[in-house]
Amino acid sequence: xxxxxxxxxxKSFGATSVLNGIDLDxxxxxxxxxxxxxxxxxxxxxxILAGLEAPTSGTVAIGGIAVNDMRPARRNLAMVFQSxxxxxxxxxxxxxxxxxxxxxxxxxxxxxVLGPLIARTRYRAxxxxxxxxxxxxxxxxxxxxxxxxxxxxQRQRAALGRAMVRKPVAFLMDEPLSNLDASLRIHMRSELxxxxxxxxxTFIYVTHDQAEALTMSDRMAVxxxxxxxxxxxxxxxxxxxxxxxxxxxVGAPKINLLPGSVDKEGHARCLDLPLSRVTxxxxxxxxxxxxxxxxxxxxxxxVSESFSGQVVHKENLGADIYLHVAIMNxxxxxxxxxxxxxxxxVSFGQTVHVSRERGQAMVFGNDGRRLDLSRSLAEDxxxxx
Numbered sequence: 138x139x140x141x142x143x144x145x146x147x148k149s150f151g152a153t154s155v156l157n158g159i160d161l162d163x164x165x166x167x168x169x170x171x172x173x174x175x176x177x178x179x180x181x182x183x184x185i186l187a188g189l190e191a192p193t194s195g196t197v198a199i200g201g202i203a204v205n206d207m208r209p210a211r212r213n214l215a216m217v218f219q220s221x222x223x224x225x226x227x228x229x230x231x232x233x234x235x236x237x238x239x240x241x242x243x244x245x246x247x248x249x250v251l252g253p254l255i256a257r258t259r260y261r262a263x264x265x266x267x268x269x270x271x272x273x274x275x276x277x278x279x280x281x282x283x284x285x286x287x288x289x290x291q292r293q294r295a296a297l298g299r300a301m302v303r304k305p306v307a308f309l310m311d312e313p314l315s316n317l318d319a320s321l322r323i324h325m326r327s328e329l330x331x332x333x334x335x336x337x338x339t340f341i342y343v344t345h346d347q348a349e350a351l352t353m354s355d356r357m358a359v360x361x362x363x364x365x366x367x368x369x370x371x372x373x374x375x376x377x378x379x380x381x382x383x384x385x386x387v388g389a390p391k392i393n394l395l396p397g398s399v400d401k402e403g404h405a406r407c408l409d410l411p412l413s414r415v416t417x418x419x420x421x422x423x424x425x426x427x428x429x430x431x432x433x434x435x436x437x438x439x440v441s442e443s444f445s446g447q448v449v450h451k452e453n454l455g456a457d458i459y460l461h462v463a464i465m466n467x468x469x470x471x472x473x474x475x476x477x478x479x480x481x482x483v484s485f486g487q488t489v490h491v492s493r494e495r496g497q498a499m500v501f502g503n504d505g506r507r508l509d510l511s512r513s514l515a516e517d518x519x520x521x522x
Contacts (some may be wrong), residue, residue: 140307141307143161145159147192167355169355177360179343188209188212229295243255268280289317314344357374366383390459397424399424422503427499430473433474433492435489449463451485458477462489
């Protein structure tokens with residue numbers, strides 16, 4: 138079931154076009170991430186969905202109902218910002234109660250002292266809802282503290298709790314982890330994913346960090362220049378990018394890109410070495426060959442179809458080591474993932490030989506479009522015979 142639908146969304150600020158015809162259907166209960174570099178329009182798209190910005194053209198629908206003219210408060214969406222936006226003079230419990238008091242209590246019921254007496258039953262229900270939410274987030278022991286007494290991760294949970302108590306149609310999150318240190322970001326990624334599974338509510342998450350998108354999402358939309366370049370599951374985006382910009386953006390370290398060519402018969406070559414498959418949808422001419430670091434490995438000198446080069450840099454990440462290899466007789470570098478055991482035996486300036494895993498090369502045309510490698514050389518030879 139589609140929870141939220143964006144159709145033909147365009148947004149311009151003066152003569153500057155920010156969004157160019159965005160079409161996106163978000164299903165009920167999914168975790169969708171909008172990921173892309175700074176300035177690609179992802180935060181603007183989220184603000185349009187929340188009602189904080191009006192689209193220049195296009196339709197926003199929630200539950201099948203167009204909400205373009207509906208005020209943000211009536212859309213029943215909860216937004217978590219990059220800054221936690223907690224009231225510093227209020228306790229965690231009071232911060233979490235604020236949206237419920239504004240929504241569920243009459244004006245007299247919001248008074249500091251008389252409010253709990255005037256709307257006693259509703260007030261008790263709000264307190265109970267806050268406590269239940271705090272238990273889910275494991276901050277029930279922090280309810281009496283003020284934001285200044287909390288760590289970054291605790292403030293993030295408090296901001297999430299303030300959004301959760303409203304039981305919204307969807308959570309909109311605009312880079313909520315960017316202010317945390319690296320180790321806490323990794324921890325909060327797993328917590329957010331677990332929270333999503335527990336709540337079974339739609340999450341729409343904006344980030345420029347592709348690691349967050351890959352680890353948390355049910356689907357991710359890669360955005361650049363105001364467009365969605367590719368939408369799909371994280372595995373699909375990583376393993377099967379449909380254009381060069383997506384392949385370059387998703388993956389750390391970045392994909393290796395090498396010069397190649399395709400002849401009239403569709404045979405592709407990479408640095409004068411033949412690929413094991415051929416393409417049927419590209420004219421003869423130069424192409425770009427993409428090889429992920431994990432699809433390359435060190436090999437012996439006498440292995441055919443291997444690259445030779447010098448190690449110019451070594452990144453030791455503990456579980457993995459990445460070797461930067463300058464290819465001989467070519468102004469190209471390859472990044473190769475090796476195990477710690479292999480990495481310890483390699484030194485700077487050493488000549489190594491690199492082979493590639495067959496069937497893993499990606500071929501991109503001059504327009505950046507991914508070319509289909511649909512036939513193997515063996516099939517091609519058999520067809521000619």
